[in-house]
Amino acid sequence: MKIDCVADVKCTLGEGPVWDERAGHLYWVDIKAPAIWRLDPKTGATQNWPMPHRIGAVALREKGGLVAAMKPGFAFVDLDGNVDIIARPEANVPTNRFNDGACDARGRFWAGTMDDEEKSPTGHLYRLDPDRTVTRFDAGFVITNAIRWNKEGDRLYFVDSAARTIWLYDFDLESGRPGACRVFAQLTEADGWPDGLCVDADGDVWGAHWGAGRITRYKADGTKLQTIALPAPNVTCCTFGGANFDTLYITTARIGLTDAQLKQHPLAGGTFAITGLGARGFAAPRFAG
DSSP: OEEEEEEOOOOSBEEEEEEETTTTEEEEEETTTTEEEEEETTTTEEEEEEOSSOEEEEEEBTTSSEEEEESSSEEEEOTTSOEEEEEOTTTTOTTEEEEEEEEOTTSOEEEEEEETTSOSOOEEEEEEOTTSOEEEEEEEESBEEEEEEOTTSOEEEEEEGGGTEEEEEEEETTTTEEEEEEEEEEOOGGGOEEEEEEEOTTSOEEEEEETTTEEEEEOTTSOEEEEEEOSSSEEEEEEEESTTSOEEEEEEEOTTOOHHHHHHOTTTTOEEEEEOOSOOOOOOOOBOO
């Protein structure tokens, strides 16, 4: 196993890596120094596009460009810098913002909202359909996170970071609705807080630990398989990419770290790649609209 910092870009709050298997590029966001980032692993070149609003997550669109979850709502983004806000589901809750998000296997984009002060349980889950219809699913979480599915699309993982809980929902792919819910993993104070996650092709779950500087690999039944330490305390999210989907890309953040911690962890806010894990992911579904 090998761990490399492939983009030492010092994101304030790096999040939401997405692999574009068609172009061979990795995208991610910096939520609070709002920007979309892109890495070409073949050359090591990075680019970034500043955004007009805080941006929690992006997903690829079948029609080209990206769909995004931003502070005002859902948006279409092209990398010429055009941002088109298409829905504002929480226009009446100015203290909330969108956080993590992803597409299900039918090409619907899901994202959760959260209290930007990280105090009140005002976060809910939203589904954006290709026809731009928005559906709300009440959650009542403080920090919604890690909206991801297994390859088959019948298991939805959803995190309430403040409660240190990873939830698992049965998911009806045809109707696009979460069903029965149960605790998948409960973290302790020593574990930090659960943040983003991804699921590999075999159904193992790879979860990021904010404040604990590591990734944990779980079996589909919640059993811990592996823990991997990273040279950054605030590990935020991960995804599999590369030509064979066998590279685990991981985002991190600098926000909240003291000067002493930043000196100790100079790569904080960088994006990392782990190879040699013996695991593979799968292509992220694209937004069908």
